[in-house]
Amino acid sequence: MSVVSVPEQTAAQPGAARRTGRRPVRTLALNIAAVLIGLAAWSLLSVVGVQGLPGPLTVAERAGELIADGTLATDVLASLRRVLLGFVLGTALAVPVGFLMGWYTTARGLLEPYVQFFRTIPPLAIIPLAIVLLGIGEVPKVFVIFLAAFLSSVVAAFQGVVDVDRTLINAARVLGASDRTIFAKVVVPASLPFILVGMRIGLGSAWGTLVAAELIAAQEGLGFRMQQAQLYYDLPTIFVGLISIGVLGLAMDRLLLFAGRRLTSWQETR
Structure with missing residues (x-):
């Protein structure tokens, strides 16, 4: 040896x-x-x-103007509130639904057809229906973002449960562990990397849906500001909106990545 x-x-x-x-x-x-x-x-x-x-200096000057008059801060806060609310609600529902589908075959048979059906429909296509059913306030905007985050995250959570090594589950059963213990001590930790990847994809989907969601009678927000700038061919303002969305999305993604590394420190990485 x-x-x-x-x-x-x-x-x-x-x-x-x-x-x-x-x-x-x-x-x-x-x-x-x-x-x-x-x-x-x-x-x-x-x-x-x-x-x-426009060049970087022109866009930077326009960003300075929007910062000076408070417009950019107002738009960033409005968009960030919608994205965070939709993303948190979507993820919070996606994880238990994904676990149910992965752990119980009955729940999988009942829920998977709906999940797969709605995954083929772009969240943007739901906007007309959301306006008719939910009005033109904040609810339909958050709902569209919620739907984008949920559909991206639920499949990852489901796949995480399905892909758990059966050897680990069988070993726990041999040692006398109950189903509840196996789920809490084996399935959830093993599924966590999948869930975090699904959350990152869901976050990207939430930001990607933001501009279209703010078509719904918005009066503030980065998407709203970009749409107004389009009417006047104001390209610097459009670039400021694009860069703001990219920077905010990147920062939030890095935070999720950092949290994922802390929560899955037991996993080998390269």
Whole structure:
């Protein structure tokens, strides 16, 4: 039997630690380089005369104007409130529904046809129905975003339960664990990576649905501001809205990724 000596373990661990420590720094450097390259390419395209394309400085000036008069802050808060509310509600419902479908065959047979049916319908196609049934207030806007987040997350939660290693479940049964214990101690932890991936996809869907959701008689919000700017061919304002949505979405995605790494620290990553 091969045994690794303590000195060898001690020698190997610092090297691994150094590699692990260098990885975030290298990733950050690559991220900054990617942003700078993107800004340079954007500037070049605006200089060579792509029709109507504003440069980064023009967009930055417009962003400064919108920040100074409070418009951007108001729009960001309105859109962020709608996305967070729809995303949280959608995810909160998707996880238990996904667990029910994955754990109980009866629930799967009853619920899966509806989930798969509505997954084929874009949430944007629900907007006319939402307006007719729910009016033109905040409820239909949040509902459309909720639907986008729910349909993206429920399948991930369901798949996480279905893909749990049966060996782990059988081993727990042999040791005398009840179904409740198996579900809480085996199924839920094993499904967590799937759920977090589904949440990230659902978050992207929620932000992707935002602009269309704010078509419903909105008076504020990033999507609303972009639609108003379109009427007057105000491209800098449109770019400010696009960049704001991208930055907010990226920040929220990074937070989910960080939380996922903390919750699944037991899982091997590379």
